[in-house]
Amino acid sequence: MEEKLIAFIREEFLTDPSQDITPDTKLLSSGLVDSFSLVSLQAFIEKEFGKRIPAPRITVQSFDTVRQMVRVIGQF
Amino acid sequence: MVTLGFFIVLVVTVLVYWLLPRSPVRTGFLTLASLGWIAANDPLSAAVVLALAAYAYFMGNLIAARRTPLVHRLGVGGILAVLAFFKFAGLLDAAVADIGRFAGALPEFHLSHLLLPLGISYITFKYISYLTDIHWKLIAPGKFIDVLCYGSLFTIFAAGPIERYERFGPQLREAAPEFLVAYLDEGLYRIAFGLFKKLVIADWIGYFIDPVWRSPASYDPAIRLLALAGYSIQIYTDFAGYSDIAIGSSRCFGLTIMENFDWPYVQPNISMFWRHWHISLSDWLRDYVFFPLSRVSQRRVWLLGAVPLIAMGLCGLWHGTAWHFILWGLWHGAGIAALQWWRAFLRAHPGVRVVPTGWWTRTASALLTFTFVTAGWLWFRG
Numbered sequence: 316m317e318e319k320l321i322a323f324i325r326e327e328f329l330t331d332p333s334q335d336i337t338p339d340t341k342l343l344s345s346g347l348v349d350s351f352s353l354v355s356l357q358a359f360i361e362k363e364f365g366k367r368i369p370a371p372r373i374t375v376q377s378f379d380t381v382r383q384m385v386r387v388i389g390q391f
Numbered sequence: 392m393v394t395l396g397f398f399i400v401l402v403v404t405v406l407v408y409w410l411l412p413r414s415p416v417r418t419g420f421l422t423l424a425s426l427g428w429i430a431a432n433d434p435l436s437a438a439v440v441l442a443l444a445a446y447a448y449f450m451g452n453l454i455a456a457r458r459t460p461l462v463h464r465l466g467v468g469g470i471l472a473v474l475a476f477f478k479f480a481g482l483l484d485a486a487v488a489d490i491g492r493f494a495g496a497l498p499e500f501h502l503s504h505l506l507l508p509l510g511i512s513y514i515t516f517k518y519i520s521y522l523t524d525i526h527w528k529l530i531a532p533g534k535f536i537d538v539l540c541y542g543s544l545f546t547i548f549a550a551g552p553i554e555r556y557e558r559f560g561p562q563l564r565e566a567a568p569e570f571l572v573a574y575l576d577e578g579l580y581r582i583a584f585g586l587f588k589k590l591v592i593a594d595w596i597g598y599f600i601d602p603v604w605r606s607p608a609s610y611d612p613a614i615r616l617l618a619l620a621g622y623s624i625q626i627y628t629d630f631a632g633y634s635d636i637a638i639g640s641s642r643c644f645g646l647t648i649m650e651n652f653d654w655p656y657v658q659p660n661i662s663m664f665w666r667h668w669h670i671s672l673s674d675w676l677r678d679y680v681f682f683p684l685s686r687v688s689q690r691r692v693w694l695l696g697a698v699p700l701i702a703m704g705l706c707g708l709w710h711g712t713a714w715h716f717i718l719w720g721l722w723h724g725a726g727i728a729a730l731q732w733w734r735a736f737l738r739a740h741p742g743v744r745v746v747p748t749g750w751w752t753r754t755a756s757a758l759l760t761f762t763f764v765t766a767g768w769l770w771f772r773g
Binding site: 327328329330331346349352354355357358369370371372373374375 | 524527528529555557659660662663666674677678679681682683685686689694698730731734737738741
């Protein structure tokens with residue numbers, strides 16, 4: 316799951332695709348990923364993993380790193 | 392909110408609150424005190440919050456029992472109808488008066504006599520999030536007294552923050568049983584900080600810039616620009632000051648209310664600005680408008696253009712039913728859309744060289760964002 320999320324984020328969100336991302340890279344709080352772009356991440360998670368994550372769970376506090384994303388996805 | 396009456400009510404309520412045994416007696420008292428304060432300021436508003444709390448409580452339980460989108464839409468639609476009625480009552484006034492005159496025998500009735508209830512925008516948004524979070528299975532329906540306290544808490548009633556029930560409800564149930572000096576310490580410090588922002592910075596800036604705004608033609612362009620920048624600082628310190636007072640006052644009851652501002656004027660772009668300005672409103676719009684709207688279509692023009700414009704246009708309308716507020720919202724929507732398109736362009740063209748990130752580019756970005764936001768206040772002030 317982590318690899319798929321990292322690949323999607325690198326492809327869809329980063330203006331510099333060569334940038335290194337680890338499961339603990341801060342994406343939202345660092346500004347690497349725009350919070351308004353997260354709708355496509357929500358759609359990707361629903362399509363790829365069959366989980367619909369409600370918007371209030373997609374926050375800087377709970378969705379900042381890929382590791383946190385995996386944890387939240389596991390709750391639904 | 393910054394009145395002697397507010398602070399007298401706050402001191403008396405805090406004293407009695409901590410003398411009472413723990414919840415739910417304390418919650419009941421806090422709710423009654425809040426309703427009393429609201430009724431003293433605006434009896435219509437007290438009636439509206441009572442009715443909306445009863446409606447939200449009933450619909451919340453119905454949504455949890457049925458779990459159908461239709462029941463959720465009915466619940467949210469009812470609250471939106473109340474908001475729309477009060478927001479647009481004034482605009483319908485002329486039409487209703489004309490019909491009244493046409494009917495002749497009917498007594499003339501002015502809808503605008505139903506003044507906009509205090510805090511209506513905040514109450515309705517809180518209860519919409521309450522119903523939607525139940526529908527999304529993020530929270531369970533609360534007890535009536537908790538739901539009423541959530542909508543009426545006098546410290547955050549008139550100007551927010553738009554707290555979520557998910558954070559607020561459990562605090563009422565799991566409220567600290569003992570009084571801690573730290574609550575007063577933190578609360579009073581925050582109130583003092585808010586008063587400083589509001590009374591010292593915002594009001595003093597207002598003292599200097601208000602004459603320029605009243606008759607701009609009498610002043611040089613440079614002075615007018617300074618007055619615009621001054622207004623930018625004034626509106627921030629005024630609103631952030633209110634939020635500090637609201638958060639600090641709530642803290643005196645041991646309650647933790649979400650932050651509303653976090654250095655918005657040093658952010659590098661308009662998207663980051665909205666993540667740090669009126670956070671409770673921008674989070675609300677993101678969760679309950681932006682995300683649901685984005686699911687309507689995956690077309691690029693919809694996602695990157697229409698959704699930011701619609702969401703921010705509604706943000707403007709929420710501030711007031713006047714064109715200048717809508718234009719202010721659209722200004723920000725256009726800024727967000729432009730940023731989204733620019734980022735999409737950079738992703739599609741990895742060969743395009745951008746200026747390397749450094750302290751001076753970050754400073755320039757923050758200045759550019761501040762200038763964009765400040766220009767937007769021209770629309771907002773009308």
